[in-house]
Amino acid sequence: MAASATIPQSKSTLGPTLIIGVLFFIFGFVTWLNSVLIPYLKIACELNTFQSYFVTSAFYIAYLLMAKPSAWLLNIFGFKNGMSVGLILIAAGALLFIPAALTRTYGVFLIGLFVQGSGLAVLQSASNPYITILGPPESAAKRISIMGIFNKCAGVLAPLALGAVVLKDIDGFTEKLTSLNAAQKIAELNELAARVILPYVIIVVVLVILAVLIYFSGLPEIDTDKEDEAVAAANSNKTSITQFPHLILGVVALFVYVGAEVIAGDSIIGYGGAHDIPLSTSKYFASGTLACMVIGYIAGILFIPKYISQQKALVYSAILGAVLTIIALFTPKYVSIACIALLGLANSLMWPALWPLALAGLGRFTKIGSSLLVMGIAGAAVFPPIYGLLVDMTKKTAGLAEASQISYWILVPIYLFILYYALAGYKAGKAVVVNKTITV
Numbered sequence: 466m467a468a469s470a471t472i473p474q475s476k477s478t479l480g481p482t483l484i485i486g487v488l489f490f491i492f493g494f495v496t497w498l499n500s501v502l503i504p505y506l507k508i509a510c511e512l513n514t515f516q517s518y519f520v521t522s523a524f525y526i527a528y529l530l531m532a533k534p535s536a537w538l539l540n541i542f543g544f545k546n547g548m549s550v551g552l553i554l555i556a557a558g559a560l561l562f563i564p565a566a567l568t569r570t571y572g573v574f575l576i577g578l579f580v581q582g583s584g585l586a587v588l589q590s591a592s593n594p595y596i597t598i599l600g601p602p603e604s605a606a607k608r609i610s611i612m613g614i615f616n617k618c619a620g621v622l623a624p625l626a627l628g629a630v631v632l633k634d635i636d637g638f639t640e641k642l643t644s645l646n647a648a649q650k651i652a653e654l655n656e657l658a659a660r661v662i663l664p665y666v667i668i669v670v671v672l673v674i675l676a677v678l679i680y681f682s683g684l685p686e687i688d689t690d691k692e693d694e695a696v697a698a699a700n701s702n703k704t705s706i707t708q709f710p711h712l713i714l715g716v717v718a719l720f721v722y723v724g725a726e727v728i729a730g731d732s733i734i735g736y737g738g739a740h741d742i743p744l745s746t747s748k749y750f751a752s753g754t755l756a757c758m759v760i761g762y763i764a765g766i767l768f769i770p771k772y773i774s775q776q777k778a779l780v781y782s783a784i785l786g787a788v789l790t791i792i793a794l795f796t797p798k799y800v801s802i803a804c805i806a807l808l809g810l811a812n813s814l815m816w817p818a819l820w821p822l823a824l825a826g827l828g829r830f831t832k833i834g835s836s837l838l839v840m841g842i843a844g845a846a847v848f849p850p851i852y853g854l855l856v857d858m859t860k861k862t863a864g865l866a867e868a869s870q871i872s873y874w875i876l877v878p879i880y881l882f883i884l885y886y887a888l889a890g891y892k893a894g895k896a897v898v899v900n901k902t903i904t905v
Contacts, residue, residue, distance in 0.1 A: 481595075482608070484684050486615040488548060488592050491675060492585050493616030495555060495668070497623040499524060499578075500731045500751035504744060505631045508639060509658045510571040514735070518853035521727055522846040523575035527582030528589070529843035535590040536836040545684045547591040552676035554584025559672065562665040569658040586839055593820055594835040609817035610765030617762060617813070620730070620755035628748040631660045636743045706833050710894035715823025718886040719841035721879040722815045724848025725786065728876065729808040730754045731849055732869075736805060739856075739869040740798040750802065754809040761813025769814075776887060779818035783884035786811035790876040801870060808876075815883060822891040851875060 499520050507517035539547045558580030565573035596608050638657065642650055707713065730751055737747030761782075769775055789811055793804035820838065827834045852872050859868035 481684055482611070484679070484682060485592050485596050486612060487675070488552075488588060488679075489612040489615040490619040491552070491672070492555075492588055493619035494623045495559075495581060495585065496524075497620035497730060497751065497755060498627050499727075500734060501624045501627045501632060501748065502574075502578075503731055504734050504738070504748070505627075505635075505657075505661070506571065506574060508635070509654055510569060510574070511654070512571065513857060515850060515853045515857045516571075517735075518731075518850040519571075519575060520578060521731060521849040523578040524582040525723070525727070525843050525846035527579050527843075528586045529840050529846065531583045531586035532590075532836045532840035535587045535839060536832055538587055539591055539832060539836075544591040544595055545682075546680060548588055548684075549676040549680040551584045551586075551588030551591065552672050552679065554587060555581050556584075556669045556672035556676070558582070558584060559665045559668045563662055566658045566660075566662050569655055586842070589842065590832075590836050590839045593838070594824065594831055598831075607766055607769045607817075609820060610762040610769065610814065613762035613765070613813065613817060614759055617755045617758040617809075621752045621759065624734075624748065624751040624755075627661075627664055630664055631657075632744060632748050633660075634745070635748075636745050639744075706827075706830050706837065708894070709827060709830065709834070711825070711891050712823050712827065712830075712834050712837065714886055714890040714893055715819055716837050716841045718883050718890065719816075719819050719823070719838055720844035721848070721882055722812070722819065722844070723842050724844035725808070725876050725879045726812045726815075727845040728849050728852050728873075729805055729812060732852060733802065733805050736869050737802055739865045740802070741866075742798075742802075750806060753806040757807055757809030758813040761810045762817070765814045765817055769817075775814075775818040775821060776891060778814045779822070779887035779891075780884065782811050782814045782818070783880050783887055786815075787877060787880040787884070790873055790880065793873055794870060798866065805873070811880075818887075822886075825891075848875065848879070 503517050503520050506512065506520060507514070535547075538550055542550055558577045561573060561577030561580060564570075565577055592612075593609075596612055638653070642653060645653060733750040733754055734744070734747050737750050738744055765778065769778055773781075786808060789804045789807050793801045793808075796804065823838055824831060824834055852875055855872035855875065856865070856868045859871055863871070
């Protein structure tokens, strides 16, 4: 045998795949609410562009800080029960939105987002290696693409659902604010902040119910500490995770990739607004980016690995991302906005390809490797605020629309590094191991 993890034998992978698919839907829904929260909290809490992107910083920095605790929790609870723990943490973070809204305190919103991110870090640490191991290594990107459809379909729905509630008549609202005195303005902003309470109460209830269902489900546990002979032989001289250069480079690639993905998804509403497109219209743009990602995932399911390897998919995706970014930098507003939305297509297969390429051959180091990859998601805490800061700095000498467009230059080196990893980095220091199918 040549598997790097074991799963109890069962008749079919369908049941576990559907359960993990539901989890991917949940954390996709929670994650992509941020694209609406950024412009919403910018108005409700009276923030500048840079400050509004602290939404992504608070949410995604949890992936960095929770990497070690996630591995510790998974060692105690296992992958299955660890998923329930993650869901409860997300629910706790969502619950904090109630006092945050009642007091219109941005700091409490950020704490709530951090706790949600912490829960998602645990959930991601458990679910991503689970679906990676749930079948043949060469088709792991295909399985993750299926999960991506669950995730990004939720991402399409999330901005639409939350935007319909918290950004309802928002253009008229912001215009009205300009004619109010200080006391009236505070009262209106308090009413705006309160709009978020009901949606997040519903989210809390759903998460708690799902956590209980997962706990009592028949989802099989996986054991990544047992290696087969081939992987064990290849790793016999390994004593540290740092001895896997392809994993370390993979973590860096995932770090910059997630930053690019979140910039494309979370900045596009503001980018439309910078071009004088009403928020009542531009609030739908994030769903367009996510819809493009769904199309990309469907392509991954159809073509990986039958017609294209997951490594080649990463190469083509990185090239497409760089090309679309450059076009977006030099074209008029509608074409440029369309290119940012189409980055969803370029980004779609990067996550599914990076995970199996980075985890290949880790054997008993799979859990810690997975935790490091989850750590890489913290890239979304770094790059979007940098984009927001670039916008604020550049608009001092240029208009807001031009500043927002120029600031997308930050994406070009990101896609070039991913291209390097897809061409050479994924092979760095990697031992040759014969892969065989893991059946469930």
